[in-house]
Amino acid sequence: MIFGLVKKNQYQDSVNLMLLSSRLSGMDNLDRVSIMMGTPANKDIFKNTGMYVEEFDQAKPNDICIGVEARDKEMLKVVEKELEAFILDMASSTRSSNLSRVKSLQTAINKMEDANLALISIPGEYVYEEGKKLLEKGVNLFIFSDNVSLDEERALKDLALKKDLIVMGPDCGTGIINKTPLAFANNVNTGNIGVIGASGTGIQEITSLISRAGGGISQAIGIGGRDLQEEIGGISAKTALKMLEEDKETEVIVFVSKPPAKGVMDMMIEQFKSIDKPLVALFLGASGNIDSNNVYYTKNLEEASYLALYLSKKDGSMQKNLDSLKEKLNLIRANPKKRQIHGYYGGGTLAGESKLILKKELQKDKNSTIIDFGDDEYTKGRPHPMIDPTTRIQAFNNLKDNKEVAIVLFDNVIGYGANQNMANSLKNPIKDLLEYKKKQNDEIIIIGSVCGTDEDIQGYKDQVNILEEAGAIVVESNASAAKLAKEALEYLNDTRTLEEEDESFLNKPLKIINVGLMSFAQTLFDKGASVIQYDWSPIAGGNKELQRMLNLLKDK
């Protein structure tokens, strides 16, 4: 038998209803229990699941409705007792907290004038009203609620765009902003990887895998599952990308979503390319085209995570190398005529790889050049440059009189068949050049890599050591060498002041208005976040039209 119970004017948020549901489900002699607020939609669910009773006819959105299946009507009394105990528990547990609570949005805004984020978890049909007001006050939105209409989502996002704000969600299950986990997030390491996702567990899996593997997260921004649909056009995705591009803590970006609408997809791919940071993209189930240096398309969450981790480590060690060169780079930067790069290669493919990585830089100055000394024109009647160092020694020596080359790249391929000690042959030319240039107050930077292993007769580490002692910067691979040269050139050509103030919302302490689920506010408060709880409940007994009119009146 189905029995029903209505508790008038006792609005409880959905998390509390879940807790109550768990509590009641564990009771003996109860076959089934269903607990919801008395909204029209919920009444339909009671009907569809065969749990509707006529007591629910008069229930309002502010009233708790409980349907139970039991043999004995007496069970209703036990349930009611349990319900009352639960409401008391809730009241006392929240009363003991120092969390600041208010009954209206206006009060919340008055109390926290510099609020920059609202966390909204009220029923979807009420989100637009509250969200609009918050955006107009300059507050970013994190909308946990689902069931917001597409039109309302679009309207909120258009408004956010105009106000330079972001709407995360609707149906945004998770996020990490400026080290603060929001809603369903994991406790992950802080680091240099920023994640944007249209999916909740996608973000959770990626941030967890990265964290467990020793990496860390700078920010994780949910954009809602429909943001990349044509109706919304990726408004939040674009804003989030822009924010992470500007965010100093973020060195690598991961973007995860289901395949977007075709037009939106093309637009996103274009935006990816324009971003000045490595970006790992995952469109679950769609294809992407590899034709950009900074974008990496992956096929599943694990690949995206580990690739981002690898890139973040690369970026970290690159940054370290670059920092160690800053002093020299600043001296070079003072001479605007010194922006050329030369590459002196023995390995043809390595030279080719550097040409690709430095494509833009080589186009900038026609005297910049990457030379493959293994090309026929350099080897006629002479051994290959992996064996014979002569041509490269000559090239280093020629640089003494060249005041326009800022950076020199080179390789050293060891192994069977190669020179017994190429590093030793290049040592003096490199050392002499660097010393000569230093005396001339005309600094030059020499970056190289060694291809081979410690088991090769020349010994990888030995070769690296000799070259480093000579004064060259020796990095892990030729690609890393070329990328470091690229970064160094970018630094030389960069005329911005280097320590610009970061004005992004992402790096300011969060000031949060929590609209809805009390447990979210409590978690944030317990973590020391600055948060105000707005105890939202449907006013006017939950009549949406009446409420809208009351709001209009209040706005006047």
Added chain:
Amino acid sequence: MIFGLVKKNQYQDSVNLMLLSSRLSGMDNLDRVSIMMGTPANKDIFKNTGMYVEEFDQAKPNDICIGVEARDKEMLKVVEKELEAFILDMASSTRSSNLSRVKSLQTAINKMEDANLALISIPGEYVYEEGKKLLEKGVNLFIFSDNVSLDEERALKDLALKKDLIVMGPDCGTGIINKTPLAFANNVNTGNIGVIGASGTGIQEITSLISRAGGGISQAIGIGGRDLQEEIGGISAKTALKMLEEDKETEVIVFVSKPPAKGVMDMMIEQFKSIDKPLVALFLGASGNIDSNNVYYTKNLEEASYLALYLSKKDGSMQKNLDSLKEKLNLIRANPKKRQIHGYYGGGTLAGESKLILKKELQKDKNSTIIDFGDDEYTKGRPHPMIDPTTRIQAFNNLKDNKEVAIVLFDNVIGYGANQNMANSLKNPIKDLLEYKKKQNDEIIIIGSVCGTDEDIQGYKDQVNILEEAGAIVVESNASAAKLAKEALEYLNDTRTLEEEDESFLNKPLKIINVGLMSFAQTLFDKGASVIQYDWSPIAGGNKELQRMLNLLKDK
């Protein structure tokens, strides 16, 4: 002043000439020195570099020509002395070796009837003659020589294709076959990554980076820089791919080249997709499209290396997990009606990811299914499955009466907002199901993953331990779980005998005929390889036409 010297009938291979060149270049009072055999092409080089003297007019390909730039003609005598000393050194150093040497190809083949590889490093214009004979005898070719014409390359490769052999090169600088490094290779770890490359230093950089980072190489096959041009059409590339696909030691394949001709590119991309192993592709400077589960397009040698290393580790641990399941899988395989997979998910994106990875398998059996219990139809009037375990407990219980499901996949998303101990809720249903099935002699395999970290209140490791104790296989990520399920299903559907004999050339001990550079044979011999040195020199004084006629006569 330029002076010249000709040493008649003293053929030296190019490496010896290089060594001699280094020795002479170090001498005092010599401004420049150039040493080559007296071929017409080399005479042109002497002319172009201003080192030609009339003494060279009568020189033959078998004669050493030395041009020197010096103030004093007396230097020629010093050079001649040095040259004679060098020739004596060469003769005595090779005489002391036990390496078997022959003067004709026929003798080499007679002495080593089961030869399976010839390493050819004679001048390019003579390669076709020797190569053709070797292919006809069933010997694979590694052609180090360059300057082989495109027509001759194509003819040799066509012949190889017909004979089920491979031609590596021409201009193949490096290779590792069945643990034996050939020509300019590095001393790298043995492992499960097979590399195919149209570029020498490309292969060297990739194998070195993988080895230095702790991975290992199964095979490295050079195909020559022109194999992917339209004239050749990727004949060797395709053969190499086939060989690595069949090679048991190879679990991950790396393919590196410059961008192929358009038609060849499309054909390669199609072949990549057909291969049943993960394949990392690098077309330096070209784009590739991500629309295949097994192919990974990368942008530089370092990325290709580290991605291959990651995939090889994944594949290794997957293999281990699969092996540990073999006993159960064999029991299940005995029941041909038991091939279904069910997935029970709390995380929507995780369910979606598994659907993608298992796409083929889900299509095979309409009763196979991945259920996202967070979908509206399952959550009506009930908390989300990340909070409420009921629906999934029910699903596990229902499997007791299902004799067609072989594998169950599931997730466990922990963190803020999630169930305080989902593993504990799922423990008994999983344990009960496994015990029940075991008693029924109707085994089932349960594979899952936990999304979260040790810093989450539920504790990542704690959750894993509880699920493992219940009998589930818990792997690193959801993608890994889905891939393991996929491999297990493939095993169930695989009717081949599992330990087929591997007949590939790659896994047989190499029997090498070295045609040309003595130093290659010596290196191989010192390493204990089975090798015969064929001391090739241009017969008939180097007249190619005359030689061809003599060969024709001999062939009769």
